[in-house]
Amino acid sequence: MYLKFALDIVLLIAALAFIIGLRQQSSPDTARRGNLISGLGMGLAIIAVLFGPLQGAVNNYGWIAGGLIAGSIIGYYAAIKVKMTAMPQFVSLFNGFGGACAVLLGTIELYRASAGITSPGVGELLIICFTLLFGSVAFTGSMLAYAKLDGIVNDAKITLPRHQLINTFLLILTCAISIYISAVEGDISLLFVGTFLVISLIYGFSFVAPIGGADMPVVISLLNSFTGLTSAAAGLIYGSQIMLLGGILVGAAGTILTVMMCNAMNRSLLNVIIGGFGSTAKSGAAAAGSQGPIKEISLPDAAILLYYSKSVVIVPGYGLAVAQAQKDCRELDEQLEENGVSVKYAIHPVAGRMPGHMNVLLAEADVPYPKLLDLDESNPVFPQTDVVIVVGANDVVNPAAQTEPGSPIYGMPVLEVWKAKHVIVMKRGMSKGYAGVENPLFFHERSKMLFGDAKETMQKLVKEVKAL
Amino acid sequence: MEVFVQFYETNQLLIWLLFFTVILGFEVISKVPTVLHTPLMSGANAISGIVVLGAILLLRQSEPDDYLTLIVGTLGAVLAMINVVGGYAVTDRMFEMFKKKKQR
Numbered sequence: 001m002y003l004k005f006a007l008d009i010v011l012l013i014a015a016l017a018f019i020i021g022l023r024q025q026s027s028p029d030t031a032r033r034g035n036l037i038s039g040l041g042m043g044l045a046i047i048a049v050l051f052g053p054l055q056g057a058v059n060n061y062g063w064i065a066g067g068l069i070a071g072s073i074i075g076y077y078a079a080i081k082v083k084m085t086a087m088p089q090f091v092s093l094f095n096g097f098g099g100a101c102a103v104l105l106g107t108i109e110l111y112r113a114s115a116g117i118t119s120p121g122v123g124e125l126l127i128i129c130f131t132l133l134f135g136s137v138a139f140t141g142s143m144l145a146y147a148k149l150d151g152i153v154n155d156a157k158i159t160l161p162r163h164q165l166i167n168t169f170l171l172i173l174t175c176a177i178s179i180y181i182s183a184v185e186g187d188i189s190l191l192f193v194g195t196f197l198v199i200s201l202i203y204g205f206s207f208v209a210p211i212g213g214a215d216m217p218v219v220i221s222l223l224n225s226f227t228g229l230t231s232a233a234a235g236l237i238y239g240s241q242i243m244l245l246g247g248i249l250v251g252a253a254g255t256i257l258t259v260m261m262c263n264a265m266n267r268s269l270l271n272v273i274i275g276g277f278g279s280t281a282k283s284g285a286a287a288a289g290s291q292g293p294i295k296e297i298s299l300p301d302a303a304i305l306l307y308y309s310k311s312v313v314i315v316p317g318y319g320l321a322v323a324q325a326q327k328d329c330r331e332l333d334e335q336l337e338e339n340g341v342s343v344k345y346a347i348h349p350v351a352g353r354m355p356g357h358m359n360v361l362l363a364e365a366d367v368p369y370p371k372l373l374d375l376d377e378s379n380p381v382f383p384q385t386d387v388v389i390v391v392g393a394n395d396v397v398n399p400a401a402q403t404e405p406g407s408p409i410y411g412m413p414v415l416e417v418w419k420a421k422h423v424i425v426m427k428r429g430m431s432k433g434y435a436g437v438e439n440p441l442f443f444h445e446r447s448k449m450l451f452g453d454a455k456e457t458m459q460k461l462v463k464e465v466k467a468l
Numbered sequence: 469m470e471v472f473v474q475f476y477e478t479n480q481l482l483i484w485l486l487f488f489t490v491i492l493g494f495e496v497i498s499k500v501p502t503v504l505h506t507p508l509m510s511g512a513n514a515i516s517g518i519v520v521l522g523a524i525l526l527l528r529q530s531e532p533d534d535y536l537t538l539i540v541g542t543l544g545a546v547l548a549m550i551n552v553v554g555g556y557a558v559t560d561r562m563f564e565m566f567k568k569k570k571q572r
Contacts, residue, residue: 018515022496025511025563031504032563035511039556042518049521050528057528060538064527067542068520071549078550079557090558091510094517094551101519101548105526108540123475221509227516234522236482244482245489246518252493253512257505356505364565 003053010048011242017041018246022253028369045242084364085321088354089149092142092220095227099138102230103197106132109237110193113186122182124237129178131233133200138226140204145220148212163210164274170203207273215272217354218261222269225254261350267412294430297448299457302424303464306332309386309422311342313378315415316358317351319392319428319454326365328458329391333367335465344371346378346388346415348396378415385420390441392426392454398439409437423447426457507562514555520548 018041024034050064075094082090109128112118120128147153160166177196181188211219228250235243262269297305306312314333320326333343345367351358359372373381382388390397393415400407401414417423423446430442441447450457476483497508523544530537 019492019496022508022512022515025504025508026496028504031507032560035507035514035556035559035563038511038515039560042515042552042556045518045521046524049524054525054528058530058532060527060530060532063538063542064524064545067523067527067545068549071520071546072553074546075550075552075554076557079554079561082558084561087506087510087558087562090554091506091513094554094558095513097547097554098513098517098519098551101517101523101544101551104540104544104547105519105522108526108537112537121475122471123479224509224513224516227513227519231516231519231522232486234519236479238522238525239482240521240525241482241485243518243521244485246515248486248489249493249496250512250516252490253497253508256494256497257509257512260505354506354509356507359504360506360562360565 003051007048007052010044011052014041014045014048015242015245017044018249022249045246049240049242084361085324086150087360088217088220088352088357089146091354092146092149092223095220095224096139096142096146098227099135099142099223099230102131102135102227102234103139103201105234105237106135106230107193107197110181110186110188110196111190114188114190114193120186122185125182125186126178127233127236129181129196131230131237132197133174133178133203134226134233135230136197136200137204137207138223138230140201141208141219141223141226144205144208145216145223148208149216159210163206167203167206167210170199170206174200174203210274211272217350218258218269218272220354221254221258221261222273223254225251225258228252228254294442295448297424297450299450299460299464302448302450303461303468305422305424306336306341306387306389306461307339307465307468309341311344311385312336312387312389313344313346313373313381313385313417313420315346315348315351315388315390315393315397315417316362317348317391317393317396318357319394319426321352321357321361321392323392323454323456325391325455325458326361326367328455328462330362330365330367331462332458332465333371335462339465344373344378344381346373346375346381346417348375348393348415351393351396375413375415382416382419387422387424388417388420390417390423390425390427391458392428394427394439395437397441398437399444400437400440403440407437417441418444418446421446424450426450426452426454428453507559510555510562511559514552514559517548517552517555520545520552523548 017037021034021038021041024030024037106128110132113120208219228247232244232247232251235247258269262272314329336343345362347358395409397415397417398409399418401409401412404410418441425442425447427449442449523541527541530541
């Protein structure tokens with residue numbers, strides 16, 4: 001009796017640890033400790049659930065230990081091996097595994113109900129179906145998101161004509177099956193369970209298929225909240241309050257993050273899910289036919305321009321992450337600061353592949369916090385800026401978002417870098433950005449191109465500035 | 469209708485907890501600055517691995533000779549544990565960079 005009481009208290013502490021941990025992650029000073037507290041909470045929760053008194057427990061500790069240890073080792077190695085640039089993909093991948101676990105739980109519970117081992121009521125069955133369905137969407141959706149971000153899958157190739165019709169049909173179908181299973185109180189064949197599982201998995205894949213381009217982070221955040229919700233639903237199945245609490249916390253977190261990301265792009269969530277990006281990209285590209293000559297700038301010229309300016313703003317993008325040029329960027333910053341040039345960084349909310357992606361990279365390179373300006377702080381600064389260096393960013397500095405109503409990114413708030421006196425665009429080539437849209441900035445009268453790999457170019461630029 | 473009333477009555481506290489937690493989650497998250505969004509998403513994702521508890525509960529209640537349930541449950545535990553440990557480790561790596569910066 002006292003064991004149950006003690007472990008219940010442990011679970012209470014775990015729940016508080018999740019809340020306090022998440023709370024502390026909201027400030028850079030306490031963030032790491034917050035993550036540790038949340039992790040300790042998870043450890044406590046696992047111990048309490050492992051040893052808590054349970055009706056009809058056979059325990060099977062060998063199987064459990066094997067699963068937990070194997071998962072821990074794989075997860076730990078994956079986490080320490082992954083490169084910082086691949087972080088968004090990995091969050092998506094890990095999230096998919098959590099979803100996969102929920103799918104397995106939902107499937108086995110449905111199987112047990114159909115085989116007569118358990119006899120859940122209508123409410124329980126609805127929850128089991130919900131776990132299976134949302135777990136499937138989180139699982140296959142996250143896997144596809146991972147594949148898309150990693151460049152394994154091309155967006156355009158997996159979108160079918162009338163894709164939204166198909167998705168709506170699949171959604172209605174899966175909901176109808178869930179209601180049917182609940183209505184007949186689990187009196188279904190094993191084949192029916194399998195069919196439901198397959199359709200749910202296909203729906204998850206199909207749900208993410210038409211979404212691409214700059215919308216990818218929004219989807220990952222959304223799928224993250226789905227996993228949270230399925231964890232909560234699984235908590236209802238097994239009568240575990242801690243699972244319910246943790247799952248709902250994540251569900252709420254993912255939802256809030258998703259909404260914030262949509263706001264940053266000036267689009268509604270529905271618009272993102274429907275996948276407006278792919279369908280309108282063609283008309284946008286056709287409209288952007290106004291191209292003048294592009295101007296290149298040589299390295300020494302760029303160095304001199306930077307050296308004799310008063311204020312420089314660096315606009316980082318995904319290209320910086322790919323080239324791992326953040327440390328060289330910081331070096332250039334230091335060189336210029338020594339010569340009395342004020343250097344700031346303008347961070348667009350969706351620069352890179354995730355909100356905060358650039359902040360993480362620049363923090364890795366020890367760029368001080370106050371040097372980072374967000375979108376609202378940056379735009380008033382540009383007209384007084386001498387030189388803007390765009391490092392591997394494209395869509396977030398595209399003036400078409402303000403001037404061309406036909407463009408797929410029209411209406412998205414952008415960094416108005418063209419208001420500065422000079423713009424140096426560092427780029428590997430004339431390729432389009434992630435959204436697949438032409439960028440008139442490159443043809444702008446104040447823009448000069450500096451072609452090459454961001455890291456190499458940065459290093460050369462630092463040398464040139466040092467030599468002056 | 470009767471079944472729903474019955475369901476609500478037996479699970480009343482859980483349902484209350486659910487609504488309170490939604491509000492709590494919104495409150496805790498809405499005060500996070502943009503810089504911390506990526507690590508936070510990762511940190512929240514690690515917590516969603518709590519579904520591992522479901523796999524543990526399933527395994528503990530399974531008959532020792534019900535190999536289908538045992539295998540499915542163990543596989544679930546492996547997958548969810550990857551989410552938990554990988555999630556926390558990756559999040560820690562991201563936050564570590566913020567900390568280094570603070571020492572300067």
